[in-house]
Amino acid sequence: MDLIEELNWRGLIQDMTAGTAEWIHKEQVKGYIGFDPTADSLHIGSLLPIILLKHLQRAGHHPIAVVGGGTGKIGDPSGKSTERTLLDETTLQHNLLSIKQQIAQLLGQSGQPYTIVNNDEWFGQMKFIEFARDIGKHITVNYMLAKESVKKRLEGGISFTEFTYQLMQAYDFYYLFTHYNCKLQMGGADQWGNITTGIELIRKLTNQEAYALTCPLLTKSDGTKFGKSESGENIWLDPQKTSPYQFYQFWINLSDADASRMIKIFTFLSQDEIDALTKKHQLHPEQRILQKKLAEETTLLVHGEAGLQQALSTTASLFAKHTDKLPSEEELHQMEGVEKIYLPHFHETDLVSLLAEYTHIFPSKGEARRMIQNGGVYLNKQKVTDIAKKIQLSDLLYQKYLLIQKGKKNHYLIEFS
Secondary structure: OOHHHHHHHOOOOOEEOOOHHHHHHHOOOEEEEEEOOOOOOOEHHHHHHHHHHHHHHHOOOEEEEEEOOOHHHOOOOOOOOOOOOOOOHHHHHHHHHHHHHHHHHHHOOOOOOOEEEEOHHHHOOOOHHHHHHHOHHHOOHHHHHOOHHHHHHHOOOOOHHHHOHHHHHHHHHHHHHHHHOOOEEEEEHHHHHHHHHHHHHHHHHHOOOOEEEEEOOOEOOOOOEOOEOOOOOEOEOOOOOOOHHHHHHHHHOOOHHHHHHHHHHHOOOOHHHHHHHHHHHHHOHHHOHHHHHHHHHHHHHHHHHHHHHHHHHHHHHHHOOOHHHOOOHHHHHHOOOOEEEEEOOOOOEEHHHHHHHHOOOOOOHHHHHHHHHOOOEEEOOEEOOOOOOEEOHHHOEOOOEEEEEEOOOEEEEEEEO
16 A cells, blocks of 8 residues: 555545645655644654654655744644643743654654754744744735634634744744755644645745645544543653553553554554454454554554563553462562552551541542442452451561552552551
8 A cells, every 4th residue: 555545544534635645656755743842741642643754754755743842832722722821931941852852762763764853943033023024924814714723712712822823833834845845744633724824825935836634633432532541631652641551551441443443543553464453353352352452552662662561561460360460579669550559557457448548549438338349349459348358467468568459440559668
């Protein structure tokens, strides 16, 4: 398959400008995606555009990632219902450095060429009157108001600051077109308006053609936004924010319907490989074959072999069913993605009080009792059925730990000092 056929099969194309497929097929191209430094880590939502850049790279083309040192001082209004909080300079520079390192790690894996550039390189030198006179006069206010990202904000109000973002992103494209010979901009579907404004600016200033390609905004099969945990937290690429174990478990816990879509989108497995995995999964859905392969591939991509092994080790320690597979003391120390609770010196108490009063794993004793009665509490990987269970010194692992499981997914390590 050529690049466009590949992206289509994977469900990675939402919209394209006319002629894009034919143009990409004929020559080696440069394409870019912008990343604004709204946080000091990318998350799964921003992993998708990196996947697009990697597909471009794998097809022999040259990907460019633009980190928004200039546009990040403004903030993109696309998809937002209220004004963004402006970042101070220290936070902005910290965020820029962090996401630049993450992008370099992901695009540098293949050894093929790529470019990362900060758009403050051109915006930092530009004066307002120069921008208004030389750039602003080429795009009408009527044209900008017609864009969906602006129209959605008009009723509640949009500041002039955020209104200018569309024109700044358009100038990014023009600058890359003229200085880097970059003729393609890619991004999420919500960026279509900003991208096509850039194409219009290029046409007016150079009388030449540029191209656009967007990918869908991902949702789960139930219609909710994809890329957040059950508690609504972002799944970050930074292992200090989301551990490799938590990252791995996010993919493991996807539904069959979501896993069958996401394995095409977030991995580079071939169509034949995915078809074979799908057939095996359909024969033995209880083995979660698609989810496991998806979790392995994505964790390896983001966290490397060491991160994957850490995730697999923690998963095996927590979910192995036999007591002879309880984690070693060293493994307990190294466990990621398990909530750790520290308590003073141990004294005997009942399990319900420990869970509700001392650790607040449950908000009340009543809820703790109900969960025990329903078979949803495990102590050191053994199901507890007695609501009057006493915690004694003999229950402690290595004389200082208790491993608690609440339901299927919540794990706690209690350590007594």
